[in-house]
Amino acid sequence: MKLDQRPTETARVLSDKSTLLKLYREMLLIRRFEEKTAEMYQMAKIGGFCHLNIGEEATIVGTVSALRKEDYVYSNYREHGHAIAKGVDAKAIMAELFGKETGTSHGRGGSMHLFDHDRRFFGGYAIVGEALPLACGTGYAIRYQDKPEVVMSMFGDGATNIGAFHESLNVAKLWKLPVVFVIINNQYGMGTAVSRASAVTELWKKALAYDMTGERVDGMDVLAVRQVTDRLVAQARDQHEPSLLECVTYRYRGHSMSDPDTYRGKQEVTEWKERDSILKFGEYLKRERLASDRDLEAMDVEVMAEVDAAVKFADESPEPDPKDLFRDVYADEAAS
Amino acid sequence: MPILSIRDALNQALREEMQRDPNVFLLGEDIGLYDGSFKVTRGLMKEFGEKRVLDTPIAEEIIVGTAIGAAMAGLRPVAEMMTVNFIMVAMDQVVNAAAHIRYMFGGGIKVPIVIRTPGGGGHQLAAQHSHSHENWFAHVPGLKVVAPGTPADAKGMLKSAIRDDNPVMFVENEGTYAVKGEVPDGEHLVPLDKNEVKRPGDDVTICAHSRMLLVALDAAKDLEQLGISAEVVDMRALRPLDMAPVIESVRKTGHAITVEEGWRSFGVGAEIAARIYEEAFDDLDAPVARIAGAEVPTPYNKRLEKLAFPAKADVIVTARALLGKN
Structure with a gap:
């Protein structure tokens, strides 16, 4: 673990009660949203592949909450929570999972391809490592236009073994791009453990080859994640210095809804659940007298109602019109 | 009317579009300081600087990916793939990303990039340097594909491609860069969809x-x-x-x-x-x-x-x- 002392600015923000409760609420919203998603998948309301963020909430909220509205996020196919954390409407996300016209991608993308231009959630991509070069391109555009924006590129441990990862880190450092690369190290690339796929198992060390800032943080501790991300985002924004942040976390469910989960021991899953980030952060809030049991329960009820409303919205939304099959293949309709 | 080679007609199109629109920039291997493997980009780095004529590492996936990401944030990149043979390394970016992004995100964004790349054989370059892949590109919905054969069309279609809001595969041919013909001065646009x-x-x-x-x-x-x-x-x-x-x-x-x-x-x-x-x-x-x-x-x-x-x-x-x- 390589963590500097908490900078003063961060300490101030993170001791602010409303900020802390907001972080907790977002984590809870992602958890409840994903639980409901699993339920809807089992009811066949959702088709295709479906990858859940359950277990990774502290990593997601700790990183994405450090961004401004005008900052960009590029993500992968396990991205429902990433979109929520970037402010994308839960209703539009659920509608997309349902394949409805009101979804973030008008039912053309589904679970793996959420998108929101206004929120600068620049997409879920389903080819491992594919979006890292795109994040670099957006970083280049930011420098080109001399804007004070930052790009966050989020991907799994498995992506650090692919060529695009290395090409991206290289140019990010070479061209001084404002990109924060976030490895969501949930220990498995599909069913293959990190130690069976990567020669280096402390993935942050891959930054060293590019003379780039590399950090490793406990991805189950939202405040630790937020603290280090704040610093890396500031470094990207102010000094155009990219960085690689490894968040060590765990997904409680299988790789996707169709994963029988036979490659890891039940004991291992149980041990990680005992370190559950929402549980631990809730205890912290109570210990610090920032929230009572009742407050947290009330918040949970509110969040569940929000998720239920998203399901209702998705369920009642219209399907895409068959006549629109060819819409948006090209930017000019005549070419479609 | 001025007589230009295809090489110089392309160079003129790039220069004119860069003068017209500050969001147009070029990226690729050895396109700047080296003036381009086939000299299509000759003199452009000197004229427009390193920001707008970006020399890249020999890393095709990052070239195409960078172009896409920059386009999504409002620029109009023109990427040079030194030869079409190397684009195999970047086909994920071309097909899964450039061609699909607009549709799979429900029309929420456009990807106005041009990928210029020469193909073709006949120069004793053997199996790995003699390909023609325009049919591979033309198979993919979401891409536009053009392959002009005359200097006037080379200029007019490249200018149109740069102004187009879609990913355009602009296929050149190593064997025709020196071919000469009449090329209209200044604003000369040839549509991308007319044979x-x-x-x-x-x-x-x-x-x-x-x-x-x-x-x-x-x-x-x-x-x-x-x-x-x-x-x-x-x-x-x-x-x-x-x-x-x-x-x-x-x-x-x-x-x-x-x-x-x-x-x-x-x-x-x-x-x-x-x-x-x-x-x-x-x-x-x-x-x-x-x-x-x-x-x-x-x-x-x-x-x-x-x-x-x-x-x-x-x-x-x-x-x-x-x-x-x-």
Whole structure:
């Protein structure tokens, strides 16, 4: 673990009660949203592949909450929570999972391809490592236009073994791009453990080859994640210095809804659940007298109602019109 | 009208578009300080600086990916793939990203990039440096694909491609950079979706693009001497594929030949022939004849290599056979 002392600015923000409760609420919203998603998948309301963020909430909220509205996020196919954390409407996300016209991608993308231009959630991509070069391109555009924006590129441990990862880190450092690369190290690339796929198992060390800032943080501790991300985002924004942040976390469910989960021991899953980030952060809030049991329960009820409303919205939304099959293949309709 | 080579016509198009729109920038391997592997970008780094003429590492996936990500944030990148052979390394970015992003995100964003890349063989560069892949690109919805064969079209189509809001694969040919012709000064735009008759004729329709267009035009001259009037249609717009001038021509001639450098199977000629059968079957007096590259990895040996690519003689022999004049 390589963590500097908490900078003063961060300490101030993170001791602010409303900020802390907001972080907790977002984590809870992602958890409840994903639980409901699993339920809807089992009811066949959702088709295709479906990858859940359950277990990774502290990593997601700790990183994405450090961004401004005008900052960009590029993500992968396990991205429902990433979109929520970037402010994308839960209703539009659920509608997309349902394949409805009101979804973030008008039912053309589904679970793996959420998108929101206004929120600068620049997409879920389903080819491992594919979006890292795109994040670099957006970083280049930011420098080109001399804007004070930052790009966050989020991907799994498995992506650090692919060529695009290395090409991206290289140019990010070479061209001084404002990109924060976030490895969501949930220990498995599909069913293959990190130690069976990567020669280096402390993935942050891959930054060293590019003379780039590399950090490793406990991805189950939202405040630790937020603290280090704040610093890396500031470094990207102010000094155009990219960085690689490894968040060590765990997904409680299988790789996707169709994963029988036979490659890891039940004991291992149980041990990680005992370190559950929402549980631990809730205890912290109570210990610090920032929230009572009742407050947290009330918040949970509110969040569940929000998720239920998203399901209702998705369920009642219209399907895409068959006549629109060819819409948006090209930017000019005549070419479609 | 000024006479320019295709190389200089492309250079002029890039310069004019960069002067017109500050969001246009170039990126690629050795395009700046080195002036470009084929000198298409000569002098541009000196004129526009390193920010707008970006030399990249030899890393094709990052070149295309950077172009896409920059386009999504509002720029208009023109990426040079030094040769089309190297784009295999970046095909995920071309197909899964550039071509699909707009549709899979429900029309929420556009990806206005141009990928310029020369292909073709005939220079003793062997199997890995002699490909023609325009049919691979033209297979993909979401991409536009053009392959001009004359200096005027090279300039006019590149300018249109840079202004287009879609990903455009701009296929050049290593063997035609020095070909010269008249090129209009300044604002000269050629649409990306219009094919045209480059030489009128009555007996047979010859469809060809890029370097093979020049071969077809050359063959048509000789055919004239042999008493065959060939109409040559330039298939510079491959996707969307403009078949109108071909169909109109076939209705008149009743005979059609396709010529391409790439392999025959599943090739450009296959698509053109199928469309002719669908739209003008009753006008044909004979099956469509396809002339294409030999289906081998391109050999190095000069004599063997020559056998691997279509030449003027192939067009002449095929036309005569098709018209029963052998």
